[in-house]
Amino acid sequence: MDANKDGRISAEELQKSFMTLGEQLSDEEAEAAVRLSDTDGDGMLDFEEFTQLIKADDEEEKKIELKEAFKLYISEGEECITPRSLKMMLKKLGESRTTDDCKVMISAFDLNADGVLSFDEFALMMR
Numbered sequence: 001m002d003a004n005k006d007g008r009i010s011a012e013e014l015q016k017s018f019m020t021l022g023e024q025l026s027d028e029e030a031e032a033a034v035r036l037s038d039t040d041g042d043g044m045l046d047f048e049e050f051t052q053l054i055k056a057d058d059e060e061e062k063k064i065e066l067k068e069a070f071k072l073y074i075s076e077g078e079e080c081i082t083p084r085s086l087k088m089m090l091k092k093l094g095e096s097r098t099t100d101d102c103k104v105m106i107s108a109f110d111l112n113a114d115g116v117l118s119f120d121e122f123a124l125m126m127r
Contacts, residue, residue: 001050008044010034062097063123080116081106
């Protein structure tokens, strides 16, 4: 990625690296990525800044995937995983459980004891 071997990655180098990986990154996107991750203000990414950029992107991707998985477990019109919606999803997956079983499963991660799992509780459970 560091084409000129100066120990830093410019917006142009970042853009070319993405192209090598088969991804498109516009000039504006590359400049914005560098600008947002450039903590020392030199207009370039050093190793630490670059790893933080990649880490942030990876964490955002994981959050999106978790939200998609969460949606599979909630019933239409609801915002949380209920014992009933958990039971229905488990049945779809070939796992037959009673509503009481599902209540016990939910209670293990139900931090506010409201009987359902919010997205944040689900995310903690999936760690």
